[in-house]
Amino acid sequence: xxxxxxxxxxxxxxxxxxxxxxxxxxxxxxxxxxxxxxxxxxxxxxxxxxxxxxxxxxxxxxxxxxxxxxxxxxxxxxxxxxxxxxxxxxxxxxxxxxxxxxxxxxxxxxxxxxxxxxxxxxxxxxxxxxxxxxxxxxxxxxxxxxxxxxxxxxxxxxxxxxxxxxxxxxxxxxxxxxxxxxxxxxxxxxxxxxxxxxxxxxxxxxxxxxxxxxxxxxxxxxxxxxxxxxxxxxxxxxxxxxxxxxxxxxxxxxxxxxxxxxxxxxxxxxxxxxxxxxxxxxxxxxxxxxxxxxxxxxxxxxxxxxxxxxxxxxxxxxxxxxxxxxxxxxxxxxxxxxxxxxxxxxxxxxxxxxxxxxxxxxxxxxxxxxxxxxxxxxxxxxxxxxxxxxxxxxxxxxxxxxxxxxxxxxxxxxxxxxxxxxxxxxxxxxxxxxxxxxxxxxxxxxxxxxxxxxxxxxxxxxxxxxxxxxxxxxxxxxxxxxx
Amino acid sequence: xxxxxxxxxxxxxxxxxxxxxxxxxxxxxxxxxxxxxxxxxxxxxxxxxxxxxxxxxxxxxxxxxxxxxxxxxxxxxxxxxxxxxxxxxxxxxxxxxxxxxxxxxxxxxxxxxxxxxxxxxxxxxxxxxxxxxxxxxxxxxxxxxxxxxxxxxxxxxxxxxxxxxxxxxxxxxxxxxxxxxxxxxxxxxxxxxxxxxxxxxxxxxxxxxxxxxxxxxxxxxxxxxxxxxxxxxxxxxxxxxxxxxxxxxxxxxxxxxxxxxxxxxxxxxxxxxxxxxxxxxxxxxxxxxxxxxxxxxxxxxxxxxxxxxxxxxxxxxxxxxxxxxxxxxxxxxxxxxxxxxxxxxxxxxxxxxxxxxxxxxxxxxxxxxxxxxxxxxxxxxxxxxxxxxxxxxxxxxxxxxxxxxxxxxxxxxxxxxxxxxxxxxxxxxxxxxxxxxxxxxxxxxxxxxxxxxxxxxxxxxxxxxxxxxxxxxxxxxxxxxxx
Ligand SMILES: [K+]
Ligand SMILES: [K+]
Numbered sequence: 001x002x003x004x005x006x007x008x009x010x011x012x013x014x015x016x017x018x019x020x021x022x023x024x025x026x027x028x029x030x031x032x033x034x035x036x037x038x039x040x041x042x043x044x045x046x047x048x049x050x051x052x053x054x055x056x057x058x059x060x061x062x063x064x065x066x067x068x069x070x071x072x073x074x075x076x077x078x079x080x081x082x083x084x085x086x087x088x089x090x091x092x093x094x095x096x097x098x099x100x101x102x103x104x105x106x107x108x109x110x111x112x113x114x115x116x117x118x119x120x121x122x123x124x125x126x127x128x129x130x131x132x133x134x135x136x137x138x139x140x141x142x143x144x145x146x147x148x149x150x151x152x153x154x155x156x157x158x159x160x161x162x163x164x165x166x167x168x169x170x171x172x173x174x175x176x177x178x179x180x181x182x183x184x185x186x187x188x189x190x191x192x193x194x195x196x197x198x199x200x201x202x203x204x205x206x207x208x209x210x211x212x213x214x215x216x217x218x219x220x221x222x223x224x225x226x227x228x229x230x231x232x233x234x235x236x237x238x239x240x241x242x243x244x245x246x247x248x249x250x251x252x253x254x255x256x257x258x259x260x261x262x263x264x265x266x267x268x269x270x271x272x273x274x275x276x277x278x279x280x281x282x283x284x285x286x287x288x289x290x291x292x293x294x295x296x297x298x299x300x301x302x303x304x305x306x307x308x309x310x311x312x313x314x315x316x317x318x319x320x321x322x323x324x325x326x327x328x329x330x331x332x333x334x335x336x337x338x339x340x341x342x343x344x345x346x347x348x349x350x351x352x353x354x355x356x357x358x359x360x361x362x363x364x365x366x367x368x369x370x371x372x373x374x375x376x377x378x379x380x381x382x383x384x385x386x387x388x389x390x391x392x393x394x395x396x397x398x399x400x401x402x403x404x405x406x407x408x409x410x411x412x413x414x415x416x417x418x419x420x421x422x423x424x425x426x427x428x429x430x431x432x433x434x435x436x437x438x439x440x441x442x443x444x445x446x447x448x449x450x451x452x453x454x455x456x457x458x459x460x461x462x463x464x465x466x467x468x469x470x471x472x473x474x475x476x477x478x479x480x481x482x483x
Numbered sequence: 484x485x486x487x488x489x490x491x492x493x494x495x496x497x498x499x500x501x502x503x504x505x506x507x508x509x510x511x512x513x514x515x516x517x518x519x520x521x522x523x524x525x526x527x528x529x530x531x532x533x534x535x536x537x538x539x540x541x542x543x544x545x546x547x548x549x550x551x552x553x554x555x556x557x558x559x560x561x562x563x564x565x566x567x568x569x570x571x572x573x574x575x576x577x578x579x580x581x582x583x584x585x586x587x588x589x590x591x592x593x594x595x596x597x598x599x600x601x602x603x604x605x606x607x608x609x610x611x612x613x614x615x616x617x618x619x620x621x622x623x624x625x626x627x628x629x630x631x632x633x634x635x636x637x638x639x640x641x642x643x644x645x646x647x648x649x650x651x652x653x654x655x656x657x658x659x660x661x662x663x664x665x666x667x668x669x670x671x672x673x674x675x676x677x678x679x680x681x682x683x684x685x686x687x688x689x690x691x692x693x694x695x696x697x698x699x700x701x702x703x704x705x706x707x708x709x710x711x712x713x714x715x716x717x718x719x720x721x722x723x724x725x726x727x728x729x730x731x732x733x734x735x736x737x738x739x740x741x742x743x744x745x746x747x748x749x750x751x752x753x754x755x756x757x758x759x760x761x762x763x764x765x766x767x768x769x770x771x772x773x774x775x776x777x778x779x780x781x782x783x784x785x786x787x788x789x790x791x792x793x794x795x796x797x798x799x800x801x802x803x804x805x806x807x808x809x810x811x812x813x814x815x816x817x818x819x820x821x822x823x824x825x826x827x828x829x830x831x832x833x834x835x836x837x838x839x840x841x842x843x844x845x846x847x848x849x850x851x852x853x854x855x856x857x858x859x860x861x862x863x864x865x866x867x868x869x870x871x872x873x874x875x876x877x878x879x880x881x882x883x884x885x886x887x888x889x890x891x892x893x894x895x896x897x898x899x900x901x902x903x904x905x906x907x908x909x910x911x912x913x914x915x916x917x918x919x920x921x922x923x924x925x926x927x928x929x930x931x932x933x934x935x936x937x938x939x940x941x942x943x944x945x946x947x948x949x950x951x952x953x954x955x956x957x958x959x960x961x962x963x964x965x966x
Binding site: 067329333336367369372388389391392396398399400406410414416422472473478479 | 551810811812813814815816818819842845846847849850851852853854855871872874875876878879881882883885889892893896897898899900901902903905920952955956959961962
């Protein structure tokens with residue numbers, strides 16, 4: 001028996017909080033008088049009413065939340081936020097179809113940042129703020145998940161590498177999860193405010209600065225400008241975005257260590273060192289051909305390259321240059337970045353370095369195992385031994401990720417889109433990035449897709465955001481049969 | 484210390500045999516008087532001389548062949564055959580560059596079947612026969628490898644699923660490897676003759692029948708006709724090809740069981756059942772859209788679909804219809820077939836069903852392991868338990884396969900080819916298939932590539948043919964440091 005009442009209570013509380021998050025958008029709508037105040041206020045009231053009814057209906061229940069309820073809570077909470085998060089779009093003057101509203105909301109909550117809005121600057125400012133807020137909520141949600149919930153559920157094999165999980169390979173940030181979550185929340189909040197201040201100093205309006213701060217820390221990538229960050233020509237703003245995207249893609253535990261002066265612990269993280277090194281190597285290595293093919297000045301070409309590399313690897317998806325305009329080989333390289341993902345325990349999506357690292361290290365050791373078949377050749381990460389069970393789980397994750405990518409690409413192409421567009425749209429949705437290649441390149445949007453494909457891609461975003469297994473396990477008999 | 488003298492002796496013997504295999508081509512050249520008799524005879528003499536010098540120089544050596552020499556023998560023998568196999572092309576009137584000769588020879592020996600010859604029917608018949616013969620030799624070589632050598636070397640994780648390997652999950656075909664090899668040789672030879680007879684009955688000339696019989700059983704796919712098997716309109720010939728491609732893609736141990744009436748053992752093979760089921764499902768499932776989009780009669784459309792599915796899945800690469808002409812979604816589906824591969828212990832290349840099966844079964848069990856983290860959930864294939872070590876090894880193979888595909892595609896695209904052509908050329912080379920998508924679709928050839936890319940793709944064919952690890956291990960320090 002699944003304890004549905006326990007789930008209902010948690011969901012009710014979540015929806016009430018979610019409703020409150022709609023109010024700042026209403027505030028901007030009122031201030032700018034952009035005509036979307038009513039839509040946001042009504043949405044908030046509707047959501048709050050539903051939430052409070054659910055919460056109080058089940059408030060006297062005494063069911064426990066076990067592992068199985070944990071899976072359902074994660075999936076259902078993202079689903080409920082998607083449903084109620086659509087309401088502002090549907091009540092606004094934007095002529096969104098249902099599939100448009102589903103896409104934009106899920107693209108927000110999953111911090112993907114793909115959009116179906118053709119003219120972003122013409123959209124009412126309150127709604128746009130809500131759009132940025134969905135990403136910030138999603139980013140916060142994923143931090144809570146990776147710190148508090150995934151370790152308990154054993155999702156994706158990286159549970160041992162994120163903050164608060166039990167087991168020998170984890171650095172205990174703080175003994176109690178609740179306390180940890182609070183500290184990570186301060187880090188998230190603090191960095192968001194700092195990014196906003198710097199954007200403001202760099203010349204953004206207060207409104208733009210807040211929006212971009214929210215979507216930077218969420219590695220979300222929604223912008224209030226049609227041209228994304230290419231709209232702002234200030235190098236200061238670009239470098240600010242680069243630094244904060246890198247931070248947002250760092251394990252928040254590692255950031256916390258950094259803030260408290262424990263630099264040895266920061267550098268001990270194999271994932272962090274790999275992440276920073278790969279970003280540097282890619283930016284430096286790709287700058288030369290970009291300088292050559294773009295014909296721009298050295299600083300601008302380097303900045304563009306660094307920006308695009310960081311934006312794609314951290315799965316943010318901001319754009320300051322069209323990386324598909326240089327050379328088809330370079331386009332391929334940038335396309336491959338959609339499969340990177342930054343760090344576990346960050347807001348970034350995708351595969352993430354810890355899994356790549358486990359795969360590469362294990363592959364190398366596999367040769368040693370071939371040459372010395374009787375030797376015991378263990379895989380070590382952060383100096384600690386990784387069990388065979390976790391290696392298997394991580395490699396399974398990688399293969400299932402690629403299989404979902406493949407099958408989904410076929411499905412999208414069967415809907416009549418060309419191969420590159422299909423590959424691109426799926427890769428960027430699954431990795432929660434935003435831009436891609438083909439007809440969904442960095443200068444395009446997703447408005448032209450048919451309703452089925454929009455909803456399908458939204459589902460792919462959710463799959464990616466929740467590390468595949470959280471959702472997929474619900475489709476197996478094991479889950480429903482277990483007691 | 485590596486026992487190079489032992490390797491030299493084996494290589495010498497191999498080259499002498501290889502030289503003899505050039506003589507039937509010389510015979511056809513003489514009979515048809517196509518002007519390539521001298522080229523073939525000289526090539527044979529040169530190769531035989533080298534081989535005999537090597538063999539007799541080292542004939543008194545008393546070094547052992549150990550596992551390490553085994554790896555080198557496999558890689559070096561393919562390399563030497565590639566070098567000497569080029570000579571007929573270079574001595575002929577065909578104006579082959581070095582890179583052309585390398586490509587055509589390796590495409591033959593690896594049973595890939597991609598070609599750089601624009602007008603095949605204009606090429607001299609002796610050389611064309613040698614071209615078909617290289618595939619047949621390659622097919623024979625891979626049977627010997629998978630039956631006798633890979634099990635000893637522990638390559639690719641499938642050593643336990645092919646014929647003569649030790650360990651609990653293998654069906655012992657016969658106690659002694661030499662005897663086994665002889666029986667598989669009879670099966671290979673017998674099926675080749677049978678296919679040739681049926682092709683001849685179906686209306687091919689004697690010459691065409693022999694050539695196609697050789698390249699069918701090798702799952703090679705070289706044809707003597709520009710239009711491949713589309714040249715022959717006879718349904719009898721097409722169905723003959725379909726049946727013998729399926730047989731060539733079957734584990735030869737399973738065929739041997741079938742020939743000796745042990746049908747229960749045939750059906751017990753999880754790989755064989757999956758292989759046949761998937762072929763049927765794909766052919767039936769794809770027929771409907773092909774009938775719709777091609778506007779052909781039902782029988783022809785079904786035959787075309789079945790033929791193309793079987794040809795791609797078995798990695799043969801014969802063509803009777805342009806599978807890229809229907810719909811971009813269907814093109815994607817056919818493209819994905821390049822990643823299938825048929826059975827371990829057959830002449831087919833690619834990933835092969837046993838690995839797919841291990842991955843799918845293990846993925847499914849992974850959900851069970853998530854829901855029941857304390858339960859022991861073993862993977863079983865053919866009713867026997869598969870160790871964690873082999874599962875890890877197979878998943879590593881799959882991931883390295885996909886990584887090589889990705890990186891190689893980037894390299895090809897950096898040479899200036901569009902993304903689909905790059906993806907297609909690499910996928911079909913790595914899987915030893917032949918045709919692909921983009922500019923290397925089923926109606927195209929590989930002549931337009933620059934010399935670097937031709938040589939690079941040849942290397943990729945070798946990597947795929949030798950199950951990646953055989954070659955890759957030579958690039959690790961573990962191999963050279965071991966004692
Ligand atoms: K994003
Ligand atoms: K082939």
